[in-house]
Every structure is written in structure tokens, then in C-alpha cells.
Amino acid sequence: MKKAVVWGLGAVSVVALAVSLYWIFVVLPIVPREQTGFSQKIFYFHMPAAIISFVAFIVTFVASILFLAKKDFKYDILAYSSAEIGLVFGVVLMIFGITWDKLAWGVWWTWDPRLVTYLILLFLFGAYFFLRSMVSERMKQARFAAVFGIIAALDVPVSFFSTRLIKNVLHPVIFSREGFGLDMNMTIALLLAFAGMTALYVLMLMLKLKVEHMMEDVHVLKDMIESRRD
């Protein structure tokens, strides 16, 4: 059953992303220069990557709380696996964003509220993994990481709402109470890319969890062998 799910997610991801690429580069026209021209097409991958990285960090937050409540290592494994994939999506997102910035406005970096708060979020989750590497004992590592994961994830709403609270040019609010700021073709492209990236995130998380659970089993077996040797 699980193999079917993995292959199914892989297929959904490949198909959705391939169709979204076709839609973005063939179906959608190039927007006017005032709306950043050809580089605007980065948006259809940029925004889903952002949403998915936020979701990944929220999964870390929830898993951290569950670990502290239940002391079950499967929640710790879920927390750091999701944080790692969220970090990967985050770095990809920053590369997309910086590239779009340079192509559209000629500068690599501006101190836009969303850019700054998101960079801080990436630093927080980088610090999360640095903290994990500084603790050898497994239970202590998991406890400390869970506590810091909860604190770090408090920055997710800060980053998400930064564009709604502070007016800025780079990240206009698209989805609001007044409705969508996109037409039907753009919405289809966005939804296809979003579906593909979500399937990719879930697939990566499932594979990562499988590998990490196997690693945990290997550590347990190693400990058993070493204790028998003694």
C-alpha cells in the first residue's frame, strides 16, 4: 500500500509540475514590464514554495508539542524531518526571490519586511539543526530541539502577516477579503504548481521518515550488540 502511495505521489508531482511548466511558459502571456515582465513567471513556483515551507515549519511546531507531551521519538523524527524539508524549500524560495528581484528591479536584495522576516525564519531553523548537533544524548537532543522548534515556529505567523501589516512593493497581498488578485489562467497555473509542490513535499517527508526510522532501528540494534559484548 505504501509503495503505491509513494509512486502515486511521485506521479502526481511530476505530472502537475510538468503541466504547470507548460501552462506558465506556453499558455500564459508575458505580463507588462510594470508588473516585472517575463520574470513574473517565477511567481508560480515562488508562492507555493513559500506556503509549503510555512506548512513544513508548522508541522515541526505541532510535532514538537506532541513529542513533549508523549515523549515518543516518532514525533521528534517527524519534527526534524519536516524542518529539514522546510529549510530546503526555504532556500529554494530565497533563490527564486533573489533572482526575481535582480531580474525585475536590478538589485539582489532589498530590506522588504517579508524578505527580512523569512530570512530570520531560515536562521531560526538553521539554529534548530545547529542545536541538535550540539547535544549527543538522544532524549536531551529531542527535548531541547522540541522546545526550540516551538519558539522558532512562532516566527511563521510574523513572516506570513508581515506583508499584511506593513505596506510594501515586493509582496502585494493577492488573496484577501476582496477576492483573488489573479485571473483564471494564472490561478490554474498557481494551483497546478501548488499541487505538484505539495505532492513533492509529502513524498519527500514520507521517504525521509522511512530512512530516519530505519536509522533509529540501526542505532537500537547497535546499542543492543554493544551491551551484549560488554
Next chain:
Amino acid sequence: MTAIRQGWAILRKDLLLEMRSKEVFTSQFLFVVMAMVIFYFAFSPNIKNLTTVGAGMLWVAITFTSLLGLNRSFVHEKDEECLDGLLLCPVDRATIFAAKFIGNFFFLTTLEVIAVPIFAFFFLTGTFLPNLGWFLLILLLGNVGICGVGTLLATISMNTRARDLLLPVLFLPVMVPVIIPMVLATNYIFTQGESMSELSVWLYTMAIFDIMYVVAGYVLYDFVIGD
């Protein structure tokens, strides 16, 4: 009442220790004054009116100085095995957090009582004095945020291999949502000097984060203290 007495016993221990040795206060005071001097040389070639960068300088100096105090508040506990003794006592871990938080807050505030007038003497023109009450409120809120999350993170970092090296890595990104409104609000007071109506957004933001961080520290402290 028992928790208050226990908390007071822990706080009193820290206060007595510091009053006798004055290690933390002396090093923090020298650090913050030297930082101000270095900021002068860093900014003065390009900026004639240093009031415009005063808010940033002040909060950078205070934030980095607080790291010294936060680290120190746990180093001697760990080295002298006082922490083990504390954990053997029937004290609620949250009470230890509250006592440590109040101790750190007291030390940081004491430092600012001396350092902030020196800062104002070096860099400010005095036009902010009519809004001194607002400025003190910002200092208070900033100190609560720094000490609230700093106490929790200092406890985590002291129990790792990296010890005091890890605290800045954890503390500085977490503090950014508090530092940004702190600097904006302080800058507004230093440079505007008249209507304070725009301060409320920043003060509310700082207050919300302070509450979140102190509550998170109080609730989560049980999981980070001890082995």
C-alpha cells in the same frame, strides 16, 4: 506562598552572589560603554547627527551586553554544581524560571539605569525628554522580552557541548521580532519628539511577543532544565 518563598530564595542567592562579586555588572558595564565608543567611530565619518542612528546603537549595545549576563547567570550554576543541588530540592521548575527571569531582568535594568544616561550624554540632544515616560516603557518591554526568552535559551545552551557559544545563535534570531519594533519606537521618540500616536502599534507588538516568550519560557522550562 511556598512557590513565592522558594523563588525569592533562589533570587536572593543570585542577588547576593552578584552583590559580593560584581563580576557580571562590571563586565557588562565596560562592554556597553566600549560598544558605544566603537559605534561612534563606526558611524561618525558619514553621519553628523548621531541621534538618527541612536536607537539602533542603543539596542544593539544592550542586546549584546545582555548576552554576557544571560550566559553568566548559568555558567557558575553549571560549573559549581549548584544547578544539581537546585534540582534536588522540591522546587517547581517554573519557579526556578521565574526567579532566574526576575534576576536577569533586575541585572539588566540596573545596568541600563547607568548605561542609558551615559548613552544620552554621548549621543542625544535631549529633545526626547518630554517623552521620557514612553522611552522608559520601551526599555521595560524590551528587557522583559530579552530576559524572558534569554533565560530559557541560556538554560538550553548551557546544557550543550557549545555552552555559551550557542546562546547568540539561538537568541538573536528569536529576538528580531522584538528588536525591530523596539528600535522603530525608540527612533521615533528620539527623532520626532512630538505626537506619540504612532507608538501604539510597536508597543502592542512588543507586548504581544513579551507575553508569548515569557509564557513559553514558563511552560517549557521544565523540559530544558536538568538532565
